[in-house]
Amino acid sequence: MAALPISIDRTSPVPLYHQLAEQLIAAISDGTLRPGDPFENEIAMSDRLGLSRPTVRRAISELVNKGLLVRRRGIGTTVANQMVHRKAELTSLYDDLAREGRTPRTEVLAFSTEAHDERAAEVLGLPPGSPLVSIVRLRYAGDLPLAIMRNWLPPTMNDLTAQELESDGLYAVLRARGIRPTVARQRIGARNATAEERRTLHMSKAEPLVTMTRSAYDADGSAVEFGDHCYRADQYSVDVIVSER
Numbered sequence: 001m002a003a004l005p006i007s008i009d010r011t012s013p014v015p016l017y018h019q020l021a022e023q024l025i026a027a028i029s030d031g032t033l034r035p036g037d038p039f040e041n042e043i044a045m046s047d048r049l050g051l052s053r054p055t056v057r058r059a060i061s062e063l064v065n066k067g068l069l070v071r072r073r074g075i076g077t078t079v080a081n082q083m084v085h086r087k088a089e090l091t092s093l094y095d096d097l098a099r100e101g102r103t104p105r106t107e108v109l110a111f112s113t114e115a116h117d118e119r120a121a122e123v124l125g126l127p128p129g130s131p132l133v134s135i136v137r138l139r140y141a142g143d144l145p146l147a148i149m150r151n152w153l154p155p156t157m158n159d160l161t162a163q164e165l166e167s168d169g170l171y172a173v174l175r176a177r178g179i180r181p182t183v184a185r186q187r188i189g190a191r192n193a194t195a196e197e198r199r200t201l202h203m204s205k206a207e208p209l210v211t212m213t214r215s216a217y218d219a220d221g222s223a224v225e226f227g228d229h230c231y232r233a234d235q236y237s238v239d240v241i242v243s244e245r
Helices: 016-029 042-049 053-065 093-099 118-123 162-167 170-176 195-201
Strands: 069-072 076-079 084-087 104-115 132-141 144-153 183-192 208-217 223-232 236-239
Touching: 016 053, 042 053, 053 069, 093 104, 093 132, 093 144, 093 170, 104 162, 118 132, 118 144, 118 223, 144 195, 162 170, 170 223
Parallel strands: 084 236
Antiparallel strands: 069 076, 104 132, 132 144, 144 223, 183 208, 208 223
């Protein structure tokens, strides 16, 4: 395996392990390192870069914890299968896929401007029975079906078209209309897939789904959308950065 070109600035206030980790992440993100590629072991990397083994070990552990590298007994460390690593920020899956160099594609499975859903109406601050815009989309990464996304929008969005949703992400469509989601409440979970979801996402019966519900609001605090999504667990993860108070 060819050694990656790594540049370490010992005069920088950025910790050495973090400098190394960021460059390794970049190599995976830009395709220099591909899924399944063997990864340089920490002893060789430590000697080559003149870094201590604990420093290199910590950098590699960062990537393992993010799901970018996999350690296997008897095989060593390899680059993990390609996944969508979604940071805990207000972005759309369409944008996340495009940023990772994957090709997002959308199929609108259902579209209605007269839908009724009490849970969605409550989140959107509307009376029960209000007609809502309801969308069900199947999001692909290339040819791989990745997620089923169910969204509800206020009735003011009833001029939305399925063609718009197939050519761009929902948040991009909203922004083009002057609607800017700025904050959201999300709940991440997991469950078994229904028979229909397994067929749609090409999953086996034993495979679980990652689920996410999201209520998004604009800068004035008005609800702009409610989403209830499910993702193939082998292709989706969420990265969250935490710190001490």
